[in-house]
Amino acid sequence: MPNEVSRSKLTRRHFLKLGAAGGLIASAPYILTSKKGAMLADVLMPQANALMGPGGGTVGTSPPVTPFTVEMPLPPVKTTIPSLSPAPVTSQFQYYSQYPAQELYDVNVKEFLHSFHPSLPLNKAWGYDGMVPGPLFKGTYGKPMIVRFRNNLPVTSTGFGDPKIITHLHNAHSGSESDGFAGDFYASGTYKDHHYPHMLAGGDAREALGSMWYHDHRVDFTAANTYKGLVGTFFLFDKVDSGDETDTTAEALRLPSGDYDVPLFLADKQFDANGALIFNQNDTNGFVGDRFTVNGVIQPYFKVARRKYRLRFYNGGPSRWYGIKFSNGMSFKLIATDGNLLDSPTTLTRFVHSPSERFDIVVDFSQFPIGTQIVLQNDVAQTSGRGPSGTLGTPIQLMRFDVDRNAADPSQVPATLRPLPPIPTATVTRNWQFQNMGGAWTVNGRLFDLNRVDAVVKRGTVERWNLSSMGMWSHPIHIHLEEFRILARGDAARRAIERGRKDVVQLGSGMMGSIAPSSASVVINFRDMLGKYMMHCHNTVHEDHAMMVRFDVVP
Known part of the structure; x- marks a missing residue:
């Protein structure tokens, strides 16, 4: 491990020195060349062959596709297993005696073929349990878990990314040994156990977490590895945000739940002329694509009933900012930021979403007749990793909601959500x-x-x-x-x-x-x-x- 870390650091600094000396890396060859209809499209794009926007960043080279062709997939809920073999070494985990695991999970991190859109060839991707995004975890306070991440990626890899990985549960209150420190990566053919105690920070119920996500955090390769698919969503529930809209207990908020509690994982991508997924690992400014995926597919549609939905927005990056709004200008209730419930809902018609943030909103589709189609839009202009450059006159279409049926709706959005603790005094x-x-x-x-x-x-x-x-x-x-x-x-x-x-x-x-x-x-x-x-x-x-x-x- 120490040798791997030092080589990684040397590579990065060598790269920076070369860049300062005149951009020598810009002439690097393709590591893998794609062919029309190839089943293994995966290209590390040299800077010299990319169409560059102001300040760096690739622009407008992907093949055209027809939007709203594919129904938006929903990640399957990850299920527990009765045991792990070999048994986890629990002595490594902080607070394990107070929070012993009640749930065990086994995740297979592997390479697979993924379809972003029917018009494009299948692309090599990396995914938790072989899907992008990975399975949805649903955890509950009072039920600590151990998750085993098995690295079954190819030992050697062409294209972009590095098969040595380490998983970070973003937003979790976890011990450092389970946090996914960037230098704790491990090789193919091995595994790492993570203990998620679902422990309230300071024992304060006002500190409960909600919408989290997990992703690779390997030093020097987080962008490439997450872009290649190592991302997934994680919901955490408690007595207040119980995940049950029919919950009759006094504390329960009864927010939209089950099929009406939906993760929307945003990520922009870039493809070469032959439909191969490409990534510019040489451009230190950042990477923005010109094709927009939600839950792993380009500009999907999603059928909704005439009732309230909780939509959990995730921005998987690597560099794209979004201005999220709906094509009909409708308002919605913001109920949580970065997975944490607010003290009360806030009515909005738009929000700015930077990489890795989460926004939970409740949208009421009951106000629209069956047959209504509403497009989710992005109105932030951005051509490079420098960041947003203004507002788009014609917003980008991200996905479409199709109102197609009636449904009962026992959910609610109370005027009071979760109290906020006071801001303490810093010393x-x-x-x-x-x-x-x-x-x-x-x-x-x-x-x-x-x-x-x-x-x-x-x-x-x-x-x-x-x-x-x-x-x-x-x-x-x-x-x-x-x-x-x-x-x-x-x-x-x-x-x-x-x-x-x-x-x-x-x-x-x-x-x-x-x-x-x-x-x-x-x-x-x-x-x-x-x-x-x-x-x-x-x-x-x-x-x-x-x-x-x-x-x-x-x-």
Whole structure:
């Protein structure tokens, strides 16, 4: 393992030196060439052969496809197994004696052939249980779990990505040994067990989590590996958000549930002229595609009944921001941000969605007659990894909702959801600057180093972290382990959306009309868990090219 890490770091720094010396990597050959109708399309695209937009980023080269051809798939719910063999070594897990596993899961990470659209050839993909996105986990507080991720990817791989993996459950309150630290990757033919205790931070029921997602977090290759398919969704329920719209207990909110609680996983893709999935691993600015997938297929349609739906939005990146709205301008109720219920619903007609954020909304289709078709749209203009560049006059079509039937609706959206804990007073302040320096992505002027601890945090301490984007770039910043609270910034509309518990904060470019303010102050209460964790830009291309820090929580 140490040799693999050092080689990885050397490769990245060698790449950056070459880039600074004149872009020598731009002339690199294709690692794999696709042919029309090929069954193994998977190309690492050299920069010289890509059509480049301003500031980097590929534009407009994918073959045309007909939208709304494919019905949107829903990931199957992952089921438990009675035992794992060999048995997990539970002594490695923090808090295991208090939170022993009641549920066991076995996930097969493997290569398979995936169809993005009937007009395109099958493409090689990597997926949890051989699907993109992976299976949907439904967990419950009070039922801790162990998930075994078996790496059955090819030992050697052509195209982009690296078959050594490590899985991160994004938003989870987990011990560092199960968090998916970027340097804890492991090879094909081996496995790693993760303990998810479903432990309330500080024992506070107001800190319950909801919409999470899991993805690969391998150092230097997170963008490529997630783009290739290593992503999945995870719902976590408790007595308040119980996942049962017919729940008659006093605490239960009775939000839309079951078939009416739907994950929408957004990811943009790029294809070559022959329909091969391509990824530009040489462009450190970021990667944006020109084909838009929801739950793994391009511009699907989804049949809905005349009733309320809970739609859980996920942005899988790697670099794309979205302005989410509906073609008919209808309003909806925002009930959760980054998987955390708000104190009360907020009525919106649009929201800005940066990479890795989650937004839970409730849409009421009962107001529309059968036969109505409503398109989900993106109105944010973006041609490169620099970030949003304005608003589109003609929005991009992401998917279509087809109202096709009546259905009973016992669900509700109460005026009160989950109380927000008060923002604690910080006793420690840290400043973090996110900047491009000579083509490299730095935090406080330094490249990420797996073995360097950039902050030592004492458990039980409340800290204020001041985050700033430098140099006219936009960055979605994610902090592992704990939810944070964003101190008030921007206008009233932004404050209404950012008032809840978050794990991602949008940093804009600082330019006139920027998508978000270029700085933010967040307050974090570090409780319970110890060990090594990360903060990074979740434009995963920026992350892979070193815009990440390690912080250690100590007793």
